[in-house]
Amino acid sequence: MTARLSNKAAFPFMVIFCLVMIVMFRNIFVYTLFPLLLVGYLILWRYEDKLDDKYSLRRFDGSYTNQTIIIAGLVFSPAIIITSLVYGAVHNNFLGYIGLAVAMIYPFIFMFLRLEIFSDKNIVEKRGLGYFPASYFLFSFGIGVFTTFRGFSALNFYLNTGNPPLEFAIVAIFLGLLFQTIVLLPDQFNKISPFDLRERKGLLFMFVITVLLYVISQDLIFSLI
Numbered sequence: 537m538t539a540r541l542s543n544k545a546a547f548p549f550m551v552i553f554c555l556v557m558i559v560m561f562r563n564i565f566v567y568t569l570f571p572l573l574l575v576g577y578l579i580l581w582r583y584e585d586k587l588d589d590k591y592s593l594r595r596f597d598g599s600y601t602n603q604t605i606i607i608a609g610l611v612f613s614p615a616i617i618i619t620s621l622v623y624g625a626v627h628n629n630f631l632g633y634i635g636l637a638v639a640m641i642y643p644f645i646f647m648f649l650r651l652e653i654f655s656d657k658n659i660v661e662k663r664g665l666g667y668f669p670a671s672y673f674l675f676s677f678g679i680g681v682f683t684t685f686r687g688f689s690a691l692n693f694y695l696n697t698g699n700p701p702l703e704f705a706i707v708a709i710f711l712g713l714l715f716q717t718i719v720l721l722p723d724q725f726n727k728i729s730p731f732d733l734r735e736r737k738g739l740l741f742m743f744v745i746t747v748l749l750y751v752i753s754q755d756l757i758f759s760l761i
Contacts, residue, residue, distance in 0.1 A: 550574060550577050551574065554570040554571065554573065554574050557570050558570055558571075564622060564623065564626050565619065565623055568618060568619045568622045568623070569615060569616075569619040572614070572615035572618055572619065573612060573615050575615070576611050576612040576614070576615050579611055580607075580608060580611045587607055591603050591604075591607055591651070592655075592656070593607065595656070601655065601656045602654055602655055602656050602659075602665075602666055602667075602668060602669050603651055603654065603655045603656065603669075605669040605670050605673075606644055606647045606648050606651065606654060606669050607648075609641075609643075609644035609647075609669075609673065610644050610645070610648060613640075613641045613644065616637050616640050616641060617637045617641070619637075620633040620634060620636055620637035621633070621634065621637075624636075628696075629689060629692050630692060631688045631689070631691050631692035631695070632685065632688050632689035632692045633688075634688055635684050635685040635686075635687060635688020635689060635691075635709070635712075636681065636685045636688075638680075638684055638688065638713075639677055639680030639681050639683075639684040639685050639712070639716065640677055640680075642676070642680065642684070642713065642716055643672065643673045643676035643677060643680075643716065643720060644673065646676075646716075646717065646720050647669055647672065647673070647720060650720075653667055653722070653723050654666070654667045654669050654672070658723075658734050659734065660732065660734045660735065665734065665735070665736065665739060666734050667722045667723065667733065667734060668739065671739055671742075671743075672719065672720055672722065672742075675719045675720075675742065675743070675746040676716045676717075676719050676720050677716075678746065678750065679712070679715045679716050679719060679746065679749060679750050679753055680712050680713075680715075680716045682750070682753070682754065683708060683711055683712030683715060683716070683753050683754075683757060684708075684709060684712030684713055684716060685712070686708055686712070686757065687705050687706070687707075687708030687709030687710075687711070687712050688705075688709060690704055690705035690708055691705035691706075691709070703760075704760050707757075707760055708757055708760070711753055711756055711757060712753070715749050715750075715752075715753045718749060719742075719745070719746050719749055722742055725742065725745060726738070729741055729742075
């Protein structure tokens with residue numbers, strides 16, 4: 537009930553924030569994104585109790601769980617997709633911005649399918665993070681924005697100009713999704729890691745792994761050009 541009331545109290549601030557962003561930046565991106573984010577927030581607030589019953593969004597003290605991040609990411613995904621479609625159409629890179637949406641949404645979908653791994657059940661210490669979804673989203677998206685997005689952009693340019701080759705676009709998309717997936721398998725990396733990846737030192741170790749995977753992915757893509 538406490539979390540429910542705090543959400544209700546926060547709603548006016550969410551409305552004010554969206555209005556301020558729209559007034560300040562006045563472009564098609566904010567005109568599309570922030571109203572849709574507000575709709576997503578309303579949906580999340582309206583069905584929070586039902587989602588809590590099914591996915592345990594709140595702890596006993598009213599604070600939110602790891603799985604809340606994943607569910608919220610899925611709820612806000614339509615806003616990201618629609619905004620990407622509009623922005624891509626305006627900037628003549630329709631498929632490229634679809635790729636950007638894919639790079640952002642894919643980690644949430646994958647983590648949802650492995651919710652047992654990324655949930656609070658894998659928190660092993662009092663102040664531990666478990667496999668913290670927000671961190672792994674950033675790891676996966678950080679790779680995807682330079683691989684998956686690039687592959688979809690290459691596909692867009694191929695259809696418009698015939699260059700780069702179609703094979704490059706397909707391989708880049710495949711590599712992007714592959715490397716985005718690899719970084720979302722912390723439970724498998726934990727079997728060979730010198731640190732428990734559910735703890736803070738382990739998260740830093742996974743960051744190093746992500747950087748290495750990013751470098752490898754870029755080397756592979758540039759070798760195709």
